[in-house]
Amino acid sequence: MSGSIASPVVTFTKTRPGGNRESPTTEYSAFLRTVRDAGLLRRSTRFYWTVFGIITLALGGTVAGFVLLGNSWFQLLMAAALGIILTQYAFLAHEASHRQVFLSGPLNDRAGRTLANLFVGISYSWWMTKHSRHHANPNILGKDPDIERDFVSFTPEDAAKAKGLYAWATQRQGYLFFPALLLEGINLHIHGIRTVLGKHKVDRRWVEISMIFSRIGAYLAVIFLVLPVGMAFAFLGVQLAVFGLYMGASFAPNHKGMPILPHDSKVDFLRRQVLTSRNIKGGWLMDSFMGGLNYQIEHHLFPNMPRPHLARAAAIAREYCETHRIAYTQTSILESYGIVIRYLNRVGLAAGGDPFDCPAATQFGR
Secondary structure (H helix, E strand, C coil): CCCCCCCCCCCCCCCCCCCCCCCHHHHHHHHHHHHHHCCCCCCCHHHHHHHHHHHHHHHHHHHHHHHHHCCCCCHHHHHHHHHHHHHHHHHHHHHHHCCCCCCCHHHHHHHHHHHHHHHHCCCHHHHHHHHHHHHHCCCECCCCHHHCCCCCCCCHHHHCCCCHHHHHHHHCHHHHHHHHHHHHHHHHHHHHHHHHHCCCCCCCHHHHHHHHHHHHHHHHHHHHHHCCHHHHHHHHHHHHHHHHHHHHHHHHHHCCCCCCECCCCCCCHHHHHHHCCCEECCHHHHHHHHCCCCCHHHHHHCCCCCHHHHHHHHHHHHHHHHHCCCCCCEECHHHHHHHHHHHHHHHHHHHHCCCCCCCCHHHHCC
């Protein structure tokens, strides 16, 4: 099914979208058993060690290039490469947090915490808390932190709250979304620091503090000792911009522009995950580019499924959804970006007092 601009809030009545079942729990259990019997939930530790090795070799090559180039503006190419490499490490941290890498939960946590804090520089605890809430309630108002009002508004009600210059930006938030992602790298680091230094409970707080600040201190020391001050700031800016844009561009297609469910929605687990998620076509190249996030439907249905098995699971899930008349959305990455931009712009119109149409509401049994 090709993607479309979804309504901001879909209201469900007795007829659930994509069909209704008397026993949705049993339905999902049968689906899960099919996937498990196919061996798709088995860990692929060798795959992850291979990916980690490739990324680390790329990091070594980038560091060598950094040293050899010295005082040269070609260093900005190294900065861009570093932004890409750190995003790939972030994908591995994300997969470890979902217990996809090792059989042992504590070992996954150690790997995820090390990759997130020491390699990428963001708080593993912050990510785990936020991301767990998202997975439990994707695109559900008041429950999914990923659709809370921030720079971007995801509902007309939130957009209407914008005033002054913020209202002007909100009306154009679709067009501004990807340029704004150039600052997302800074935002992620700030969230991490605030979390580990904040008052809320943080698992292994001092481990995270030591990792994050050791990483930041060593990174800044190397850059500013090797490069002139102006070039060092440029290097840091390019690396953070590429990192933020790459991270945002990988996560943006997954749920933005898909139906947003009411706070008290009673949709069963299977449909809640499928109807609010979007897959991205593209084969193994897209698998590598998005770290498996291109199979967002399957990732939400089976969060601990390793990346190498997602393609096979997608074939099973797509056939299952077609048989049971459950809307299964899959688009190209460029089409998904277009959907995101148009959707955010339409929501943003509410900041100027314009009414918002709900063009897709009737698709889901409103």
